[in-house]
Amino acid sequence: MSIDQEALVALIPRLRRYARALTGERFRADDLVQDTLERAISKWALWRPGTDLRAWTFTIMHNVFVNQVKRSVLAAESLDPEAGMEVEDSGASADTLAQLSGINSALQRLPDEQREVLLLVTLEGFSYDEAAHTLGLPIGTVMSRLARARARLAALLEGTVGSGTQGAVQVQLKAVK
Amino acid sequence: MSFSEIDIHRLVDGELPPARAAEVAAWVAADAARSAQAEAYRHQRALLHERYDALLAEATPAAMAETVRAGTVTSRASKRAANQSHFFRVAGIALLAGACTAGGWFGHARLSGGAAPDTLTAMSHRAAIAHVVYSPEVRHPVEVAGSDEAHLVRWLSARLATPVRAPALGPQGYQLVGGRLLPGEDRPVAQFMYQNAAGKRLTLYVSTLTPGASGSRETAFRFERYRNVNTFYWVENTRGYALSGDLAREELMPVARTVYDQLMKTAPEASAPPAQPVQPAKGQP
Numbered sequence: 001m002s003i004d005q006e007a008l009v010a011l012i013p014r015l016r017r018y019a020r021a022l023t024g025e026r027f028r029a030d031d032l033v034q035d036t037l038e039r040a041i042s043k044w045a046l047w048r049p050g051t052d053l054r055a056w057t058f059t060i061m062h063n064v065f066v067n068q069v070k071r072s073v074l075a076a077e078s079l080d081p082e083a084g085m086e087v088e089d090s091g092a093s094a095d096t097l098a099q100l101s102g103i104n105s106a107l108q109r110l111p112d113e114q115r116e117v118l119l120l121v122t123l124e125g126f127s128y129d130e131a132a133h134t135l136g137l138p139i140g141t142v143m144s145r146l147a148r149a150r151a152r153l154a155a156l157l158e159g160t161v162g163s164g165t166q167g168a169v170q171v172q173l174k175a176v177k
Numbered sequence: 178m179s180f181s182e183i184d185i186h187r188l189v190d191g192e193l194p195p196a197r198a199a200e201v202a203a204w205v206a207a208d209a210a211r212s213a214q215a216e217a218y219r220h221q222r223a224l225l226h227e228r229y230d231a232l233l234a235e236a237t238p239a240a241m242a243e244t245v246r247a248g249t250v251t252s253r254a255s256k257r258a259a260n261q262s263h264f265f266r267v268a269g270i271a272l273l274a275g276a277c278t279a280g281g282w283f284g285h286a287r288l289s290g291g292a293a294p295d296t297l298t299a300m301s302h303r304a305a306i307a308h309v310v311y312s313p314e315v316r317h318p319v320e321v322a323g324s325d326e327a328h329l330v331r332w333l334s335a336r337l338a339t340p341v342r343a344p345a346l347g348p349q350g351y352q353l354v355g356g357r358l359l360p361g362e363d364r365p366v367a368q369f370m371y372q373n374a375a376g377k378r379l380t381l382y383v384s385t386l387t388p389g390a391s392g393s394r395e396t397a398f399r400f401e402r403y404r405n406v407n408t409f410y411w412v413e414n415t416r417g418y419a420l421s422g423d424l425a426r427e428e429l430m431p432v433a434r435t436v437y438d439q440l441m442k443t444a445p446e447a448s449a450p451p452a453q454p455v456q457p458a459k460g461q462p
Contacts, residue, residue, distance in 0.1 A: 005245050005246055005248070009241075013237060014233065027323070027354055030241075034241060103228050122190075122221065122225055123225045150217075150221060154218075157221075
């Protein structure tokens with residue numbers, strides 16, 4: 001078995017960047033990366049050397065992310081849908097902080113499938129073709145999601161879209177006795 | 178020559194061959210709205226890089242690289258490595274518990290049935306154990322993440338039957354990771370976990386005390402050291418607090434002081450009754 005573990009280790013910073021932007025949150029992001037790496041390791045045998053390791057790994061992260069979202073949706077429905085809380089960690093200088101945290105909160109308000117496409121193309125520099133391959137989508141779907149994501153993000157950054165309440169479900173905390 | 182909206186995206190994303198890119202660029206430049214659109218998309222890209230590229234410079238967490246490297250050595254060796262680290266962790270907890278027992282109070286108070294156990298020292302011991310058990314967790318350090326702080330606090334307040342809150346330790350460099358519910362001596366207790374940029378973790382253990390019972394009176398700070406875990410603990414408003422961390426007493430002290438000050442300031446009215454202790458079955462000591 002030909003294995004290039006160092007190539008995978010070298011991808012970790014990019015996986016972490018993508019995961020952070022995708023989840024908007026440090027701890028969830030690192031959880032996602034850890035799960036992705038474990039999954040990748042357990043599936044090493046399925047990786048064909050010579051193919052794009054990066055796309056393969058991002059596909060795994062996509063699958064792990066989708067499963068996590070599904071699980072958290074189930075959990076939220078069953079007991080605690082207090083959606084919309086976000087943690088901003090400040091790694092930026094004060095003058096840009098407002099705008100930079102703005103980009104994170106705006107980004108997290110995009111539908112997951114739009115956020116994925118937008119991040120792969122703009123942050124990770126994937127071509128439309130690579131993004132389509134990574135996400136298992138037709139290229140036309142990638143382009144239409146990208147267009148919608150950018151339009152919505154622009155509106156959110158300009159503040160022309162109501163923030164916070166979109167899609168939020170308010171449910172009283174149930175007794176857990 | 179025909180153009181469409183999607184060409185603006187293609188242009189911005191470098192998806193066009195050079196000749197076509199030049200045509201689209203001219204078409205975009207000829208119209209203010211299209212130019213603004215292209216500019217907005219480029220600006221989004223710049224914002225995203227500015228916001229998230231710092232991650233590329235951050236050191237890779239050792240656990241992640243280990244996961245990859247361990248997964249590629251022979252499976253038997255990796256299993257052995259995993260077993261060893263598990264063994265050391267369990268052994269560490271056992272040693273910690275043993276050290277405390279040898280210290281005298283635990284076995285003595287329980288087995289002699291004489292003097293009432295020192296409730297507070299026992300609490301600080303449980304807090305230290307809980308710190309050792311949960312703070313090394315990479316994947317499941319908490320039950321509810323700090324991103325869900327409002328829910329976390331409501332949940333734990335409901336379970337402890339008294340308002341609790343997670344102090345903000347940002348100025349001390351610690352961010353809330355989240356929290357969990359734990360069994361205390363005879364009722365639920367809460368644990369909040371914090372982490373700084375270096376990955377150092379602190380835990381704040383919050384338990385309720387029966388008003389009037391021995392050990393429920395307010396105290397000054399006390400300090401205990403259990404192996405490498407330092408714990409400051411105190412009682413305020415019929416609640417016991419213990420702040421534990423694997424860091425020096427002088428470093429932990431100001432954080433404990435901050436926690437104390439914050440929880441003092443927002444001390445809830447005394448109207449909320451503490452959780453009812455679990456009544457032991459008749460006949461038990």
